[in-house]
Structure formats: C-alpha cells, structure tokens
Amino acid sequence: MGPLQDPKSKVVPPVKKEKAVRYRECRRNHAASIGGYAVDGCREFMAAGEEGTTAALRCAACSCHRSFHKREVESEHLCDCSSHTTSSQS
Numbered sequence: 001m002g003p004l005q006d007p008k009s010k011v012v013p014p015v016k017k018e019k020a021v022r023y024r025e026c027r028r029n030h031a032a033s034i035g036g037y038a039v040d041g042c043r044e045f046m047a048a049g050e051e052g053t054t055a056a057l058r059c060a061a062c063s064c065h066r067s068f069h070k071r072e073v074e075s076e077h078l079c080d081c082s083s084h085t086t087s088s089q090s
C-alpha cells in the first residue's frame with residue numbers, strides 16, 4: 001500500500017469580519033452657499049477608485065466625498081423575511 005496521505009485541507013481565503021456598509025444617495029447640498037437646497041441626484045455611492053486609495057472615497061458619479069452619502073450598515077443577523085411575503089405558491 002502507499003504511504004499515508006495527509007487529508008487535503010481546504011484552503012480557505014481569509015474572510016474579512018467587517019460589517020457590510022453601503023453608501024446610498026448623496027445628500028450633499030450644492031446650494032448651501034446660496035441658502036438653498038439642491039442635491040446632485042446621485043442615488044448610490046460608487047467608488048471612483050480602488051479600495052485603499054483616496055479615489056475610493058470619492059463618488060464616481062457625483063465626485064462628492066463618500067461622507068456625503070447616506071451610510072447604511074448591513075447587519076448579518078438582520079432577518080428581513082417579513083418584508084417579502086409575496087412568494088407565489090405553486
């Protein structure tokens with residue numbers, strides 16, 4: 001018989017234990033200087049660059065800083081089942 005084989009251990013990539021954060025609509029008031037209120041209409045933050053660079057903090061759509069966008073933290077334990085009860089029965 002052959003030699004003992006090591007059980008193949010799965011190579012698991014390191015999982016980031018970070019909370020999923022989404023940045024929603026831009027709320028920067030472009031008319032604040034004239035006492036008005038006007039947002040640029042950007043609906044969701046999209047990083048203009050790669051993560052880790054300063055461009056990642058800038059929105060590709062409206063070029064505003066990420067902090068102007070509404071911040072949403074997604075909780076892993078959040079069960080949102082009750083909001084979708086319209087599954088069709090067969």
Ligand SMILES: [Zn+2]
Pocket residue numbers: 026027028040042059062063064068
């Ligand atoms: Zn903006």
